[in-house]
Amino acid sequence: MPVNKKYSLDTMFRPESIAIIGASTSAAETGWVKRLIDFGYRGKIYPVNLKAAKINGLKAYPHIGDVPDSVDYAILNVPAQAAPQALRDCVAKGVKFLHCYSAGFRENGTLDGKRLENELKQIIKESGTRLLGPNCMGVYCPASGLTFSEDFPKEKGRIAVVSQSGAEASRLILLCQDVSLFFSKVISYGNAADLDAPELLDYLARDKATDIIALYIEGVKNAAEFTAAIRKCLATKPVVVLNAGTTANGARAALAHTAAVTWTEDKWHDFFRQTGAIPAATMNEVADIIQGLTRIKNIKGKRTAIVGRGGGIGVIATDICERAGLTVPPFSQATRKKLLEIRPDAGAAFRNPVEPKLGMEGTAEFYLKGLPIIDADIATDIILIQMALDIYGGHTSDLAQTVTDSAYALCAAADAIKKPIVVALFSGGHADSILAAAAARDILTKAGMAVFPGVESAARSISKVSRYRGFQGIKSVLPAAAFPAL
């Protein structure tokens, strides 16, 4: 980490003024100036462009030095060749944080790219200015109105993301929005010429607005610093890590993406085992784990009750849960007896997995009458509801209504249930089924329920969350020596 850390990262997340160097005058596409205006950034915006007098209704300045005010944050959108001089100008102006959006540095594998990046590093080293990037999307902080897409949600949340990939960070933001989860701070940091994961993590460990941290990382430059920062986070909050580029050609792809030198699978394995960070293989899995960490509360064990229509679907769900490290034991005799009272014809279908009555109406009824009985079962730690919309066809005209009714019935039932409930909600690809599923997901997630797109993702999330909670328990009684530096 550089020695002259003059400015707190607070300023990067909540800048009072932003300059856009190389502000776009294109009417066809959204540039950084319009993006910030549209998203509702309330600080001062200073477009810098040699040729334009006004950009998106704001006075433009030919040069950063002409801006009449101090500049907390600048976004650099000029060709890589012009970046070193623009950075020097920013340093001269006293810009505190510079986000270099431009690409074409070390990651492109040319001597020129490497030389340009080294030049940026040298300029930064001798200055008080901090550099984010190059080759990155920058910061999304809904609390301050800073964003790299005008389409991101304006809602604030308690998840922070540190990502070497802007596209994967964007996917995570949208995947979480889909299940009503939002963000405190997202940082896309690209080549990490200056600001790198350890420093960002160290800040987030202390950030009171952040409860969960997700990390997409290709390259670790300093293992000791990185591991120390992860441990500092883990002392108070979970960290989910998507370690990218760990296969042979994945490593080659990462080198071409952010000039990162990746760790091997083995090294990551040791890292996860020794820190208790939660590993994920894809961004969808990161989103699933975040949802589980947020919404699966008070989980005491891995004994899972499965409720849903379709006998074969229940068998497959059982196999999936057991393979994911959960267990689907039979209910106690007392539970079976009580369940059979509400549906005497069910026979063996009430042993776990449980099949409610046929039809979505029967399902809704079962939520209200049957779930309290399962909640009281001594052999059950968590309830997994399968809402499969396409059972036996199902594209009926009243599909949307019955699915919505089921979702509300489940919310009503859940209020009286003490054990965690998790929903696997899925449909085939018909537009009406998909939209009905999306509407149900909205109802359920806005009520705070964990909803996953399938049994596999639900089971994996439950398993990882329950392991994380177990690890937290173990960690507190082990001596520090059990977690040596990597």
Place this chain on the structure above:
Amino acid sequence: MPVNKKYSLDTMFRPESIAIIGASTSAAETGWVKRLIDFGYRGKIYPVNLKAAKINGLKAYPHIGDVPDSVDYAILNVPAQAAPQALRDCVAKGVKFLHCYSAGFRENGTLDGKRLENELKQIIKESGTRLLGPNCMGVYCPASGLTFSEDFPKEKGRIAVVSQSGAEASRLILLCQDVSLFFSKVISYGNAADLDAPELLDYLARDKATDIIALYIEGVKNAAEFTAAIRKCLATKPVVVLNAGTTANGARAALAHTAAVTWTEDKWHDFFRQTGAIPAATMNEVADIIQGLTRIKNIKGKRTAIVGRGGGIGVIATDICERAGLTVPPFSQATRKKLLEIRPDAGAAFRNPVEPKLGMEGTAEFYLKGLPIIDADIATDIILIQMALDIYGGHTSDLAQTVTDSAYALCAAADAIKKPIVVALFSGGHADSILAAAAARDILTKAGMAVFPGVESAARSISKVSRYRGFQGIKSVLPAAAFPAL
């Protein structure tokens, strides 16, 4: 198998007359009579109901014996207790095939259920009538208008399914319909008291209307018969097997579902190794493999070129492919040089994975100009296109149009490409993104392209299809002794 196999299964799939015993008079729900009428069954339908004179506009008969015509196929929809007498009446009438829809037999774990099922078996044994079920959904054969859901597609296709689960069979039908794939024959056979997998498979092995067979199976009663039937199928067509209930509690769930005694994971492992049947863990995977088998043609190896927006997404996709047993090698120098001619600013982004220009428009342009160059690359066997709709936000008003345009551009480009192309098409959960993705999927799959919901499913399908093709090659040169009976 019973000794008196008097009737060809042809009659079960193409009955000229169907009797519904216990035909529903409910106005609220669709019964079997209305289902067959709505689906367009063109044979004679005879509702049998003690109290009704007409059902769905058709004359009803109080008793199967009163039907004035011969009956090829009867559907039994009466309580389990009444099933033996109804079956005796059908035998007396000379009904050729009886589908027992009713449940409440051996699968419900009671002595009564076991006794009732044994009674059915005994009656069948002494008759010429064949029994499908009990506890199953029966037959879907779009060519003859026979179905167990009025919502199933009327289109004929070349996939056959043999399934102990009606719900999982239904899911497969809809999952395949979503990617424009259709069926020759689907049989949900439940408890298999008479007609069982070996006999059904033996028929499908010889069925000229069937190219691919999928099997959902919980219990194998006779390993030698089952394996022989599978081998007979595999001699001319691929068989995908979803073996359910292989975990400890999955086995218990299967016993409660279809009274099946399941094989262990180990036994299935040996079965797959020795037969070359293709294993699948979920019905979604079965659908993915079927699509791969149908549409990934002339695959020469596992070297995969990845094309799509988002550098980090490309890194993760590379990891996923390599973990699935594929490889993502760098392009040849010649290929890179040609690619850089069409986008000189790309730098390292043109090494494989390939990132086209920003924006979906740039992607469409790349399909037409870039794919022919990759097609000619000597280190590439297959091209995997990532169409990720939510990159960097993306819920713009013209999303549907640009996505549709990209899909048509890809179809146009694909016409000139010799190597197989596979598409991973996914979006976040916004309604507009989902509908745009569904529209693109329709365009692509109707043009015969393989489209998967993610890189994981695409990579798994490519890998399994390529292994199956390899196995077929090996099999032909091995002596029969290499495939001993299990």
